[in-house]
Amino acid sequence: MPSGESQIESIFRRNNKRKAVVISASVLILFITILVAISIGNVSMSLGEVIDVLFFGRTYVDGANGQINAHNVVFNLRLPRVLCAAFIGAALAIAGAAMQGLFRNPMASPSVIGISNGAAFGACVSMVLGFSLVSGAFAIPAMSFVFAFITLFLVYFMARTKLGVPVTMLLLSGIAIGAFFSGLVSLLQYIAPEQQLGGVVFWLMGSIASCGWNELKIIILPIIIGSMILIILSRDLNLLSLGDDQAKNLGVNVERTRIMILCATALVVAGAVSVSGVIGFVGLIVPHIFRMLLGPDHRLLLPASLAGGAIFLVIIDTISRMIVTGGLPVGIITALLGAPFFLYILRTRKKEVWG
Amino acid sequence: MKLSVSSVSFSYGDGMAVDGVSFDAENGEVIGIIGQNGCGKTTLLKCVNSLLRPVSGTVMIDEKDVLSMPRREIARNIGAVSQSTTIVFPYNVLDMVMMGRYPAKASFEAYNDNDLNIVQRSMAETGVEEFADRAIDELSGGERQRVLIARALAQEPNILLLDEPTLHLDINHQFDLMELVKKLAAERNMMIIVVTHDIVLAARFCDRLIMMERGKIVTSGRTEDVLTSENLARVFGIDARISYDERINGLNVFIVGKAGGDPKADRETGKGNGTDGRGTAARNEDE
Numbered sequence: 001m002p003s004g005e006s007q008i009e010s011i012f013r014r015n016n017k018r019k020a021v022v023i024s025a026s027v028l029i030l031f032i033t034i035l036v037a038i039s040i041g042n043v044s045m046s047l048g049e050v051i052d053v054l055f056f057g058r059t060y061v062d063g064a065n066g067q068i069n070a071h072n073v074v075f076n077l078r079l080p081r082v083l084c085a086a087f088i089g090a091a092l093a094i095a096g097a098a099m100q101g102l103f104r105n106p107m108a109s110p111s112v113i114g115i116s117n118g119a120a121f122g123a124c125v126s127m128v129l130g131f132s133l134v135s136g137a138f139a140i141p142a143m144s145f146v147f148a149f150i151t152l153f154l155v156y157f158m159a160r161t162k163l164g165v166p167v168t169m170l171l172l173s174g175i176a177i178g179a180f181f182s183g184l185v186s187l188l189q190y191i192a193p194e195q196q197l198g199g200v201v202f203w204l205m206g207s208i209a210s211c212g213w214n215e216l217k218i219i220i221l222p223i224i225i226g227s228m229i230l231i232i233l234s235r236d237l238n239l240l241s242l243g244d245d246q247a248k249n250l251g252v253n254v255e256r257t258r259i260m261i262l263c264a265t266a267l268v269v270a271g272a273v274s275v276s277g278v279i280g281f282v283g284l285i286v287p288h289i290f291r292m293l294l295g296p297d298h299r300l301l302l303p304a305s306l307a308g309g310a311i312f313l314v315i316i317d318t319i320s321r322m323i324v325t326g327g328l329p330v331g332i333i334t335a336l337l338g339a340p341f342f343l344y345i346l347r348t349r350k351k352e353v354w355g
Numbered sequence: 356m357k358l359s360v361s362s363v364s365f366s367y368g369d370g371m372a373v374d375g376v377s378f379d380a381e382n383g384e385v386i387g388i389i390g391q392n393g394c395g396k397t398t399l400l401k402c403v404n405s406l407l408r409p410v411s412g413t414v415m416i417d418e419k420d421v422l423s424m425p426r427r428e429i430a431r432n433i434g435a436v437s438q439s440t441t442i443v444f445p446y447n448v449l450d451m452v453m454m455g456r457y458p459a460k461a462s463f464e465a466y467n468d469n470d471l472n473i474v475q476r477s478m479a480e481t482g483v484e485e486f487a488d489r490a491i492d493e494l495s496g497g498e499r500q501r502v503l504i505a506r507a508l509a510q511e512p513n514i515l516l517l518d519e520p521t522l523h524l525d526i527n528h529q530f531d532l533m534e535l536v537k538k539l540a541a542e543r544n545m546m547i548i549v550v551t552h553d554i555v556l557a558a559r560f561c562d563r564l565i566m567m568e569r570g571k572i573v574t575s576g577r578t579e580d581v582l583t584s585e586n587l588a589r590v591f592g593i594d595a596r597i598s599y600d601e602r603i604n605g606l607n608v609f610i611v612g613k614a615g616g617d618p619k620a621d622r623e624t625g626k627g628n629g630t631d632g633r634g635t636a637a638r639n640e641d642e
Contacts, residue, residue, distance in 0.1 A: 006475065007484070007487065008449060008471070008474070008475050008478065008484060008487050009471060009475070011449055011487050011488050012449060012471055015447075015449070015450075101444070104443040104444075162368070163367075163407075232462075232463070235457070238446070238450075238454065239454055239457060241443065241444050242444075242454075243441070243443075245401075245406055245437050246437065248404075248406055248426060249404065249406070249430065249433075249434070249435040249436075249437070249507075250430055250454055250455065250457050250458060250506075250510070251426050251427040251428075251429065251430030251431070251457050251458030251510075252426060252457070253425065253426045253427075254426075295445070295446070295447070295490075296444035296445060296446055297446060297450055
């Protein structure tokens with residue numbers, strides 16, 4: 001401890017420094033993960049070649065059968081897909097972290113208050129019934145956004161009581177409305193014509209195989225805006241996570257802040273779900289892992305989950321590409337790999353985070 | 356700084372939990388709100404900082420209606436420590452106390468050295484500096500309570516509301532805590548309102564008392580005027596002797612037992628009917 005500085009001051013500065021280190025480290029790891037992910041595939045490249053192609057305008061690399069147009073492989077195939085995976089993973093993880101804090105519940109994730117199911121229903125309506133508010137490339141995402149917000153407001157309205165909107169009511173009405181939408185999705189699957197059913201089922205499994213620049217364009221803004229709102233509100237989220245009364249005592253406008261956090265969450269989740277379908281587990285386990293490693297402070301947890309979710313899904317998607325050409329739906333792998341990994345972490349960490 | 360509560364009523368749906376309560380309070384005072392379980396003490400406290408919105412009546416701080424203030428402004432005026440605080444997220448103690456600086460900051464403003472100084476002083480005052488780097492869930496009930504009070508002090512409020520602050524504390528820490536309350540009122544010139552059903556502590560540490568029953572104020576005023584054998588028999592159904600004790604330079608309460616029959620008769624004969632609990636039983640059914 002430096003002289004002239006009290007113990008409390010040094011703890012305060014150390015914690016701030018730690019936050020900066022963790023966030024820069026996770027961004028760095030994300031960057032490296034993306035480079036590695038790009039280098040892996042049918043045509044494998046070295047990291048140096050990837051960097052040359054990405055940043056220094058190199059076009060051709062030496063393949064097994066002569067020169068290969070690496071520029072095309074990197075920019076038209078792998079980069080958009082890897083970036084989509086990163087954005088989707090980031091969105092799901094930060095949304096999960098925010099939901100767990102807001103609901104003070106370890107089981108909370110974007111799907112638990114029905115937002116994912118609502119968004120999925122919107123997308124299915126567009127796919128099966130061919131109905132959407134807009135036509136063309138934005139038909140499916142537009143419907144997922146609309147239904148994500150319809151679900152959110154339905155849930156909020158249903159949870160309202162004379163004394164405000166209690167967290168338990170929100171959670172329970174979310175579960176009920178989510179179940180309702182998931183029933184509607186099954187109904188749509190049941191009535192869907194044969195040639196569309198495959199597409200719907202594949203989409204529901206959660207896949208980023210079809211993601212390219214167009215999909216990235218659709219999701220990038222809502223995810224960036226929503227995540228920024230969540231990170232800006234992370235200090236408020238800390239107070240909300242203490243419970244409504246304590247948050248009010250400390251000066252938080254609880255209702256307004258909560259609706260802002262819910263809207264930002266709906267924005268990022270709808271963004272992710274609209275192009276990738278429902279990818280389970282990322283929103284649940286990534287925040288848990290980081291909370292176990294870093295503690296509950298959302299000012300650190302949200303950015304870390306953002307980067308961590310991106311890293312996680314990029315790795316999973318890369319594995320899926322290595323198993324099957326084109327890629328196994330990542331939703332399958334997140335569940336098959338994610339669940340045991342999560343259980344391992346849960347059993348080996350001594351400190352209980354959830355009393 | 357003056358707090359005036361006038362004709363405040365609140366209902367959870369059936370019957371009035373708080374029914375036309377009025378009182379005034381000023382800086383430097385320790386005010387106790389006492390009464391049996393379910394008499395509306397906590398509800399009244401929640402109306403004061405508008406955690407609950409009264410169905411009628413007003414709460415004014417220096418002529419300004421609390422209901423018209425944004426939450427941040429209320430929190431700059433009133434610090435509050437609630438009764439039960441379940442901990443879901445084990446924040447570390449320093450972060451927890453720093454949350455008390457939230458109402459002083461604009462939305463994007465970071466905590467700075469000034470905030471750190473205030474936090475440090477609050478922690479010193481409640482004696483929790485040594486826990487700064489510990490997780491809140493590792494602390495005992497009493498230590499936790501002091502951290503929450505430090506957090507309320509970090510808000511630099513003029514008014515401090517404490518709901519059953521001594522509830523989970525052992526007798527030793529109960530006295531420490533009430534000494535702290537007394538000190539804050541004297542040194543920081545704060546107004547401190549304490550909800551408690553500990554009559555002994557209320558007698559010793561409160562300047563004024565408000566005695567409640569079924570949502571209404573039965574009596575209020577200086578502690579020695581409110582704490583009488585009659586009132587205690589009537590509201591709590593206990594037979595107690597109140598006397599000035601020079602050893603503690605304050606009021607001492609000796610509880611004889613449960614009151615029975617006519618409290619006045621008991622007092623005259625100087626003998627409590629401790630075995631007959633019928634008066635109390637009837638009262639409990641009413642609640």
